[in-house]
Amino acid sequence: MAHNRLSDIRANLIDDARLKRVNSVLSKYQRRPDSLIEVLHVVQESYGYIPLPMMRFVAQELRLPPSRLYGVVTFYHFFSTKPKGKHTCVLCTGTACHVKGSKAILSAIQKRFDVAVGEVTRDGELGLQTARCLGCCSLGPVAVVDDEIVAKTDAQGMLAILEKKVSSR
Numbered sequence: 001m002a003h004n005r006l007s008d009i010r011a012n013l014i015d016d017a018r019l020k021r022v023n024s025v026l027s028k029y030q031r032r033p034d035s036l037i038e039v040l041h042v043v044q045e046s047y048g049y050i051p052l053p054m055m056r057f058v059a060q061e062l063r064l065p066p067s068r069l070y071g072v073v074t075f076y077h078f079f080s081t082k083p084k085g086k087h088t089c090v091l092c093t094g095t096a097c098h099v100k101g102s103k104a105i106l107s108a109i110q111k112r113f114d115v116a117v118g119e120v121t122r123d124g125e126l127g128l129q130t131a132r133c134l135g136c137c138s139l140g141p142v143a144v145v146d147d148e149i150v151a152k153t154d155a156q157g158m159l160a161i162l163e164k165k166v167s168s169r
């Protein structure tokens, strides 16, 4: 799901686990402007990068000028404004997902696509990232592939989804 407008973002806060997670960190820090870095970390972890509409959303929520966010995001190397790879897979390795087998899924992806966490396959097709929690623990193991949440998955299921993505060039 692409979130291109602030109204879409707000409308989806209820349904999208990633947005819920961003909203929950905003609430945790009472939308204080000095929580910017922490909030951006959660956005990056949840989406695999920092989408422009999310930058605008966070700026508005923290009452900061968008230029300030852009400056921070482009200054720190661990933030990225573009998806890493043509397709992205953010696999949750948080406690609940770990207990339900995310480690085996991660190993299977790394082995099959010869890619390390935080890296992109040599052909640029798939970027792999991990997250500490994607905010929907009861659906674990969870991953976000491009913009879709993959719930209650396993190594075989995950590889099938990724192989389909990568082969549909």
Ligand code: FES
Residues within 6 Å of the ligand: 092, 093, 094, 095, 096, 097, 098, 132, 133, 134, 135, 136, 137, 138, 140, 142
């Ligand atoms: S631990 Fe994976 S979604 Fe929370």
